[in-house]
Amino acid sequence: MIDAKGGETTFRLKLVPLLICAVLFVDVPVPLFGSVIRLAAIPTLLLIAFQRNRVSVPRCSSLALLFPLYFALPWLFNGRGDVTQVTFDVTAHLVVVGVAVLAAREITRSESRQQLADYYVAFAAVSAVLAWCQRQSLLGPLGRDLWGRAQTSTGDLRGAAMLSDPNFLAVLLASSVPLIFQWHRSRLRLMALGVVAIGLFSTDSRAGILLALISVAVLLARKAPEGQRRSSKREGGRKLVVTASLMLVILFVMNVGGQRDRVFDGIQVAFSGSIAGSSQTDAAADVSASDRREYATAWFRLGIDSLPWGAGVNAEDFIVTESGRRNAAHNNFIQLLGQGGIAGALIALVTAAAGVVLFRRRSDEFAVSGLMIVLGGLFLSFPGTALVAFPLGVADALARRRPKWSGHSPIRSSRPTTSSKRGLSTRTAHLRAEPETRLVKPQASGTALFKGDRSPYLGSATDNRTNTYLGRRNCGPA
Numbered sequence: 091m092i093d094a095k096g097g098e099t100t101f102r103l104k105l106v107p108l109l110i111c112a113v114l115f116v117d118v119p120v121p122l123f124g125s126v127i128r129l130a131a132i133p134t135l136l137l138i139a140f141q142r143n144r145v146s147v148p149r150c151s152s153l154a155l156l157f158p159l160y161f162a163l164p165w166l167f168n169g170r171g172d173v174t175q176v177t178f179d180v181t182a183h184l185v186v187v188g189v190a191v192l193a194a195r196e197i198t199r200s201e202s203r204q205q206l207a208d209y210y211v212a213f214a215a216v217s218a219v220l221a222w223c224q225r226q227s228l229l230g231p232l233g234r235d236l237w238g239r240a241q242t243s244t245g246d247l248r249g250a251a252m253l254s255d256p257n258f259l260a261v262l263l264a265s266s267v268p269l270i271f272q273w274h275r276s277r278l279r280l281m282a283l284g285v286v287a288i289g290l291f292s293t294d295s296r297a298g299i300l301l302a303l304i305s306v307a308v309l310l311a312r313k314a315p316e317g318q319r320r321s322s323k324r325e326g327g328r329k330l331v332v333t334a335s336l337m338l339v340i341l342f343v344m345n346v347g348g349q350r351d352r353v354f355d356g357i358q359v360a361f362s363g364s365i366a367g368s369s370q371t372d373a374a375a376d377v378s379a380s381d382r383r384e385y386a387t388a389w390f391r392l393g394i395d396s397l398p399w400g401a402g403v404n405a406e407d408f409i410v411t412e413s414g415r416r417n418a419a420h421n422n423f424i425q426l427l428g429q430g431g432i433a434g435a436l437i438a439l440v441t442a443a444a445g446v447v448l449f450r451r452r453s454d455e456f457a458v459s460g461l462m463i464v465l466g467g468l469f470l471s472f473p474g475t476a477l478v479a480f481p482l483g484v485a486d487a488l489a490r491r492r493p494k495w496s497g498h499s500p501i502r503s504s505r506p507t508t509s510s511k512r513g514l515s516t517r518t519a520h521l522r523a524e525p526e527t528r529l530v531k532p533q534a535s536g537t538a539l540f541k542g543d544r545s546p547y548l549g550s551a552t553d554n555r556t557n558t559y560l561g562r563r564n565c566g567p568a
Contacts, residue, residue, distance in 0.1 A: 170403075173353065
């Protein structure tokens with residue numbers, strides 16, 4: 091079936107957001123391909139090549155140029171890695187960039203934005219339920235075992251749903267909160283938020299809980315976009331979500347489940363480097379926070395020593411810590427520097443710049459979602475996942491998006507301008523102008539003023555010969 095507006099099939103409208111969310115939320119073993127990202131390579135390439143909606147994506151294009159250098163330069167100049175590994179890594183990350191490009195195209199159109207929000211919230215809710223089942227020992231691990239199964243201090247499995255790391259799931263669940271706030275399915279907002287909250291606590295991730303609280307704070311403090319129409323039905327749904335969010339904040343402040351102490355102890359240990367001042371609510375978590383500070387410092391030293399080419403994807407084997415333990419940097423920006431050298435530093439700068447764009451566009455729910463993922467990079471390492479590129483696709487989409495005045499004027503402005511003489515809006519002043527410069531309705535009833543024009547009052551805004559509003563030319567009897 092062909093869509094009347096865009097001329098594209100309904101099948102495509104459903105396939106693209108499904109593909110985007112599958113790459114973000116699913117990382118299970120796949121026969122022959124190994125991972126979902128590699129499986130998505132061919133459909134991603136075909137959709138990018140044949141999709142009609144083309145947008146400018148400078149940040150994603152930068153990633154497409156930098157990622158081959160990120161993996162190839164350490165191999166060529168430092169001899170770290172092999173050609174097979176470099177080929178697989180470059181391919182996987184280019185697929186991730188392609189998915190970010192598809193996301194940018196979807197976000198620029200209102201209809202596909204709703205589809206993407208629907209799938210994103212649905213994937214988040216399903217993942218949250220799976221995480222809860224894993225935490226309650228009702229379900230075993232589903233994602234690939236890349237770093238060992240994460241467990242709590244009591245030995246329980248942390249909920250990761252279909253991902254390899256519960257912290258990645260926590261970041262994605264936190265990024266779904268802004269979409270739930272503005273979800274067009276207002277009756278399901280409260281239920282979706284409750285399910286996501288249960289999933290967040292099931293991951294036992296301090297970063298995810300902290301990001302969820304930050305997203306709630308940003309959403310409550312932001313101003314609504316100009317000209318946004320709010321029905322009483324949507325306002326009622328939003329009030330329920332706001333009330334539920336405040337209840338979650340209260341539960342966090344009251345230290346339900348010990349999450350408040352875990353979060354603040356982790357922050358205190360990360361900055362001080364010592365567990366002496368912590369409340370000792372979760373000793374294993376305090377040691378983990380201390381180790382992360384040590385890992386980040388060791389990775390930063392390795393990145394500086396390995397300039398300009400970087401230490402390669404196996405850089406973890408070369409870090410030196412006082413404890414003798416080795417792990418990821420748990421900081422996306424530092425790990426990019428350590429693995430990729432100059433190329434990694436440039437990727438980090440592009441990501442930080444995208445974060446600035448997203449913060450400036452925080453009146454848009456997708457901007458807040460992308461911003462939460464960028465901030466998640468301060469606590470986690472994203473190379474090898476779709477999280478490294480998705481926020482840049484969102485930034486590319488929103489950097490072009492502007493609010494439009496809903497009036498009939500072809501002048502694109504977020505608000506109607508005023509007349510200096512009478513304080514009237516542009517359209518009102520125009521309609522009260524003198525007969526020789528005023529547009530009037532043509533005498534022939536039921537016909538448009540010009541061919542292809544839907545309005546009997548205005549000419550086509552893209553036709554210079556008939557743009558009578560901007561040119562102030564008389565086009566009919568007064």
